[in-house]
Amino acid sequence: MQTITLKMKLLSPNKGKLEKMIRMLEIYHQACSWFLAQAEALNTASRAVLNRETYKQASGLFDLNRGTLQCAMLKALSARRSYLSRKQRGKKASLPKFETMVPVMVRQDCYSLHQLPSGTWVIKFPVSSGRSQIAVPIAASLYHVRKLVDLARGSCRQGSMEIWRDKGGEWYVSISLIYEPSFKEPSGVIGVDFGIVKLAVLSSNIFFDGRPIRWRKEHWAERRKALQQTGRLSRMKKEAGHERRWMRYINHCISKRIVQIAKDEGKAIALEQLTGIRERVRGSKKFNRMLSGWNFKELASFIEYKAALAGVLVFYVDPKETSKTCPKCGNVSRYNRKTQGWFKCIKCGYQSDADRVGALNIAAKALNALGA
Structure with missing residues (x-):
């Protein structure tokens, strides 16, 4: 199995869909925090235990699709397990908490992708409990379109999806595509x-x-050193992030x-x-x-x-x-x-x-x- 992740920007939804998406984001954040608090109260990192003790109550508290609600529980468990793992290794660890909005994870069987006659791709996903879904168009690049065509033809299958809103108000979605590669006998x-x-x-x-x-990296190192000496730490971190993204592209x-x-x-x-x-x-x-x-x-x-x-x-x-x-x-x-x-x-x-x-x-x- 080989998994790739497509990160794509969503085109601006209309007012009604936007309100539903914002509400979904807020409720999902509340659900993650609630599940985390329940896991700490029960002193457990077991999915089976947390699901048995809390899921029925959570279904009544949070207006989320069942699959999405389960993903919120898994997100909370992941944070708790990471915290416990760090403690066991003797590293510094503070109690986990979701202070900022977290991307909403949607299970692979709860969303779908379609291409309109115009050629535009849309993604349909649930924003609340029940079966109702909304469709939002995707700003897909040529690379994204090739991969989405692979999915439509059955060359791969879809995994889970995450949707979030950045600080500028833009919406993004990331989709996992799972390929089953076939290898040929090499000639050398x-x-x-x-x-x-x-x-x-x-x-x-x-x-x-x-x-x-190498010259460019040395140039960046000198810039970061100069910024550090002048106390411009935020700018220095921004430069370091730019360098990492550039090296990743290379x-x-x-x-x-x-x-x-x-x-x-x-x-x-x-x-x-x-x-x-x-x-x-x-x-x-x-x-x-x-x-x-x-x-x-x-x-x-x-x-x-x-x-x-x-x-x-x-x-x-x-x-x-x-x-x-x-x-x-x-x-x-x-x-x-x-x-x-x-x-x-x-x-x-x-x-x-x-x-x-x-x-x-x-x-x-x-x-x-x-x-x-």
Whole structure:
């Protein structure tokens, strides 16, 4: 199973629907807080116990669809379980509470999506108890439309849905789509080596240069330092958030390209196990500070889920000795890599870019695992 989430903006509803949606949001928030208080009073984190002791009373108190009411109970239990888990691990934890409005979760069997003859997509969902529903049009991008068409054709099935209103008064909805990918027998393996100077290097001799990105991250680090020194902490946090979103976009672009290359060539993808990667690529203090904001795990996860949707297999291999092993004769020596960026075997004389050698060795390990 592979799940993706679509976040889409809703077009402005009319006055009547808007009032119903606002009321639904308020009642759902009240229900979450009530269920949380009941769970604390009963000293339980069990769904069965909370459902048995409180659900009948909650049905009379809150004008919500039954499925949505159950989701409010699950939201409260999730907050309580998180609190208890932190306490058990000896971490600081304060009693959970829902101070701000929370997104309304709607169960997968309680809403539906339809395309109008005009081409506009609408989402129908309940805003109160009973069977009545309202339909609100979606501002869907081309990407969203492709995924909604997949749903309409039966290529995937819908999961739960969340709806919320932001500070500016705009309404948004997020929908989970669940795919069951089918994998094809690969004709080979493409190894991927992660790094900083080169974000990713493929064994097929394709490089993703990280120097412009590194320069931009260093620039952001200097800006945050200056903002911190002047006490502009809110601005500093905003800059950090902007950087995270930008890096996430970069990781999406790189992962999409890698998966497309593997799909076009009919090959699997081999990635290095990321445990200890920060220790393996340590450098100067400035370099290490920048490395802390480099999300290798996110890039790997993007490759993994995009590959699953494309029917491309992904393997993880132990990267031990991959930077010191000659892919031609198999000689392992730290002297094969006297400089950071270049590899030259002291036994057979083979030489190449050091990161590409790492990618070749990662691919070779994956092939061994496949028995090829």
